Amino acid sequence: MILSASYILAALAIYGAALYLIYRLQLYLTASSMLLGFLLLIHGPAYLAYMLFHGPQSVIYRRIAQSLRFNDIVMSLNLSIALLFAGIIAGIELVDHLAPSYANALQRGVVGWNDQPLAGGSAKSWPLFIVILALCLFMAWVSATEKHIAALVGYLSVAGSEVDKIAYRQQYGGSHVYLYRVVINSIAPMLIVWGALSGWTRRWWPLLAATSFLLALTLLGKLETLSKAPIALFLIQLFLVSYLIFRNSITWRVSLASLLVALIIFYPVIRLAIPESDGLGALRFFYYRAFDISNEALLEFFGAFPERISHTWGANIRTLAMIWGLDYTPAFDLVSRVWRGTGGSTTTAMFIADAWADFSYLGVFGFSIVAGVICRAIDLILLTRGKTILAISVLAATFLGIYNLMISALPTAVLSGGLVIAPLMAIFVSLTLRMAQHSAATRAANVSSPSDA
Known part of the structure; x- marks a missing residue:
């Protein structure tokens, strides 16, 4: 009862x-x-x-x-x-x-x-531009130090069973730098959206270029986890942004x-x-x-x-x-x-x-x-x-x-x-x-x- x-x-x-x-x-x-x-x-x-x-x-x-x-x-x-x-x-x-x-x-x-x-204001957001550039330098340094591209290529070249791929992912997947993981998971996606929308509405091409580099480094960081979920969730975030640009209901x-x-x-x-x-x-x-x-x-x-x-x-x-x-x-x-x-x-x-x-x-x-x-x-x-x-x-x-x-x-x-x-x-x-x-x-x-x- x-x-x-x-x-x-x-x-x-x-x-x-x-x-x-x-x-x-x-x-x-x-x-x-x-x-x-x-x-x-x-x-x-x-x-x-x-x-x-x-x-x-x-x-x-x-x-x-x-x-x-x-x-x-x-x-x-x-x-x-x-x-x-x-x-x-x-x-x-x-x-x-x-x-x-x-x-x-x-x-x-x-x-x-x-x-x-x-709405986003009429002035160019130099603080946003500087933050995005700083993040690009930091993420590029971590990716180069930890050899993320090599880890990704190595995973794609694994010719064994799914068990072999899982073992490779457990050993090499994901960064060991805590701050980098925080940036990849939360801060970088937000700044990509912010930089892309700000750069496009103001036709500020340097900001768009910096945001493009940030997007590339973020995708590399998510792929380097050797897991499919981070990329899938990032795509859903982008679909959410596309909808919010027009409507909110x-x-x-x-x-x-x-x-x-x-x-x-x-x-x-x-x-x-x-x-x-x-x-x-x-x-x-x-x-x-x-x-x-x-x-x-x-x-x-x-x-x-x-x-x-x-x-x-x-x-x-x-x-x-x-x-x-x-x-x-x-x-x-x-x-x-x-x-x-x-x-x-x-x-x-x-x-x-x-x-x-x-x-x-x-x-x-x-x-x-x-x-x-x-x-x-x-x-x-x-x-x-x-x-x-x-x-x-x-x-x-x-x-x-x-x-x-x-x-x-x-x-x-x-x-x-x-x-x-x-x-x-x-x-x-x-x-x-x-x-x-x-x-x-x-x-x-x-x-x-x-x-x-």
């Missing part, structure tokens, strides 16, 4: 979040609507479908189901799903309550988006077109990864990879904590572990050891999984509030002017940051995933440009004052 009630509670939370998205956020593309939309898509009805129908067919699910307190595990997960959506909504409402004038400006900006021309036609775009991008990726799969098999794998495996990973965390392992109380977060003098013990490694018997693989799940591993229900609700606050703050700071080049660039970067929330911990998505780093970079460049323009205007006024007198 209590188990059934927990499912009803989760279903009601999902239903309430869907109503909030439709009637409160009003189906416009913002950081907060993308966050809630992602969660509803992956951990909404698809979560219930996995737990009630698809999960029992999974080996991992059946292994967890053998736990002595499996019903308690499921009830904890259902309650956490309800807390997740409640926390996200509470975070959004908190920001709107603290800054009502910005919330009203955001509403005006997104409602009038479709009828607005693309979510309709059933837009949703259907987005699904078709995702299938067009990921279908050849799946066929390359699983050559033996036919058309229907590839679609089934797409559903499994996008929905079932995400909810299965979530179940793994809740099955491990605290059934098999005690809550870590901060030891799962590297910074907190250092501050509190604890041994850093990543939860994904612990979960992998529990259900797979090895620490070599990484079980990654959405951000409330790590929050649960650390702080139980308090972590789930608290981290959800923080995620809602972050995304709504991005909206109120950077989208209030409507359809601007800066707004489109930030939304493109935020899309990937929110995607990283679906597969990693909140601190990881905030820093490495770009959820906060990319918007902060945008604010820095924008403020630097305004200061430069103000300084130039002040000097011009001082020069003209004597003659006016």
Whole structure:
């Protein structure tokens, strides 16, 4: 009876979040609507479908189901799903309550988006140009030092089985420079969009040339991971930008077109990864990879904590572990050891999984509030002017940051995933440009004052 009630509670939370998205956020593309939309898509009805129908067919699910307190595990997960959506909504409402004038400006900006021309200012953005050039030099230096082209050529020349390619990718794929990975994943894609749109609207060819170099180096960096997903996600970012240049609204036609775009991008990726799969098999794998495996990973965390392992109380977060003098013990490694018997693989799940591993229900609700606050703050700071080049660039970067929330911990998505780093970079460049323009205007006024007198 209590188990059934927990499912009803989760279903009601999902239903309430869907109503909030439709009637409160009003189906416009913002950081907060993308966050809630992602969660509803992956951990909404698809979560219930996995737990009630698809999960029992999974080996991992059946292994967890053998736990002595499996019903308690499921009830904890259902309650956490309800807390997740409640926390996200509470975070959004908190920001709107603290800054009502910005919330009203955001509403005006997104409602009038479709009828607005693309705005970006009339002055040439020299700070943006300098930042892009600096990133090009840094990325080129890292690529040359780590011999990314040679690693890519070597992967293409592997003549063995898929196992040989996987082994090569594990040994040579991806950069060892943390800052470079952050740039490739979040900052560079945003600056590519910003530089391309700014250069084109102002017909500033040096900026377009620098952006082209940045695009080439970014593609090299994503290819050098020897994984297909980074390129696929980058293409989806570009499709999002193409749509935002003209419109900002979510309709059933837009949703259907987005699904078709995702299938067009990921279908050849799946066929390359699983050559033996036919058309229907590839679609089934797409559903499994996008929905079932995400909810299965979530179940793994809740099955491990605290059934098999005690809550870590901060030891799962590297910074907190250092501050509190604890041994850093990543939860994904612990979960992998529990259900797979090895620490070599990484079980990654959405951000409330790590929050649960650390702080139980308090972590789930608290981290959800923080995620809602972050995304709504991005909206109120950077989208209030409507359809601007800066707004489109930030939304493109935020899309990937929110995607990283679906597969990693909140601190990881905030820093490495770009959820906060990319918007902060945008604010820095924008403020630097305004200061430069103000300084130039002040000097011009001082020069003209004597003659006016």
